[in-house]
Each structure stands twice: as C-alpha cells, then as structure tokens.
Amino acid sequence: MTKGRLCLIASAILYGILPVLTRVAYRGGVNGVTLTFLRSAISLPVLYIMIRADKRRLRLTGTQMRQVIILGVFGGTFPILLLYLSYYYIATGLASTLHFIYPLIVVLSSAVIYHEKLSRITLSAVMFVTVGIFMFTDITGTSSRIGIALAILSGIFYSFYVIYIERSGLDGMDYVVLTFYTMLITSISMLIFGLAMNGLSFDISPLSWSFSAVISLVVTLGAMPLFQLGVRYEGAEEAGILSTVEPVTTVVLGSLVLGEFIGPGQLMGGAMILLGVLLAQKKAQPATH
16 A cells, blocks of 8 residues: 555644544534634644744745645635534534545536546446445435535545646645644634624633644644645545545444434445445555556
8 A cells, every 4th residue: 555545644634633522622612613612723833833843944925825725724714613503403423424426526627627537447436436425315304414514525625636636736845834724714713703793702612622733733743744645646536546444433432422323324335435445445456567
C-alpha cells in the first residue's frame, strides 16, 4: 500500500471517530455553531507554533489567499457546520453515511467537468461504495428529514473541498500552512455567522471544553493534514473513494459507544464499501507482466 493511500485511510479513521466525540461534547451544552468555531479556533495557536518552530513560509500570494478563502468558506466551514447540525436530528452513523455522497460527486464531476476517463474498475468501485452507503442508510421511522437534508448538503459541499484543493493547486502548498489558513478562515466565518445568528454560546461544561479541544487537535494534527497529503499523492478521485472507511468507523463506534443500532443491511453495506475501497487500491496499483 502506498504512502498516499495509508494517509487517506488513517485520515478517514480519525474523521470517523469525530462524530462520537461530537455527540459526547453536546452532552455538556455546546451547540453545533460553537463547536465548529472552537474546532478551528483552538487549533490556531498550535499550528502557528509549529509553523514558526519549523521556519515554514507563512506568506501567501494574492492568488493563494483568494483560493484559501474560497476553500475555507465553502470547503471548510459549510460542510462541517451542516454535518454537526445534522447530529441533532439523526444518528451519527446515518449522518456520516449520508455525508458520503461526496465520493460519487467527486468521481462524476471529474468525468463531466474535467473530462477524465473513468476506468471500469473505478466505476465498479463507485458503484459498490454508493450501493453500500445506501444500504447503510435507514431513512424510515423517526429519522428527521431536516437531519438527512443537512447531512447530504454537507457531503455536497465537502465534494467541493476535495475537488478544489486539487484543481486549484493548493494541494502543492505546505500542508501545515494550508491547514492553518483553512482553520483561520473557518474561525472567522463561524465567528461572523455565530454573532449574526446569535448562535455562539460559551456557557458550557468542562466536558464540552475538553472534548472540543480534543476534536480540534485530532483534526488539526491528524485528520486534515493526512487527507491533504493523500490528495497530493493520490488525487481527488481516489481520495473520495478511500475515505469511505470513515462511515464504517463511525457506525461501528456509534454502536459500541453510543448504543446506535447496526442491522444486517448496514453490515452488508459496510462490506460493499470496503470492497469498493479494495477495488480503488487495485486500480492504483501498477500492472504486472
């Protein structure tokens, strides 16, 4: 397995842990808007110290700054806020699974917009992943339509993040510097949004503060940099497919930690997602003669 694929799978596992941590943080009184802000803001001092300690170049060109602002608002702020808000209405496993409509959007966008030729293996991988995701999804019963809509919208915006980070050339930037600016833009965006909507509240318990800090550091020091490196080495198309390890992680942990239900259909869906991941890896391996 290549370095890029290892980075993407490790990133997916870390991201898969976050919904469970988020639900625990909610028990201490934090809301989705505040948590999105804290997740970004808490990381900034840590990232700045890392940049200065390693003497990384912090200055951006005018073009890079515009690109980072676009990435931070539409690819950083929107998908995370929408996903966190969906946790109020539906189970974390369902929300994370619906969020993963984005690999299909990434692959189809690459074909339709950028005229990339899709191999049969890639199409098969997308098919297995997509079917697996919908087998994971149970939208009957008490599941809220609002939560489902929020989770799907989060996936649509996240597909923009995956595509834009590659197509804009930002994947070639220093990943720590890119993470710093993405978090900075997200913090500013959420501060403005939170103040305008009266959605920020810092009257929360020590439990919420602690888990907010843990979530921020897991994203900042692990999940996001690993994903950016994975996109750099493997490209947006494969990043979208390999990242589907995330909902499997979330559903398993949601069952073990939060007591969320996993039925036979979800188990079969998980197997199909993993099969799609394996097909994606096969596609990337050099042919032998």
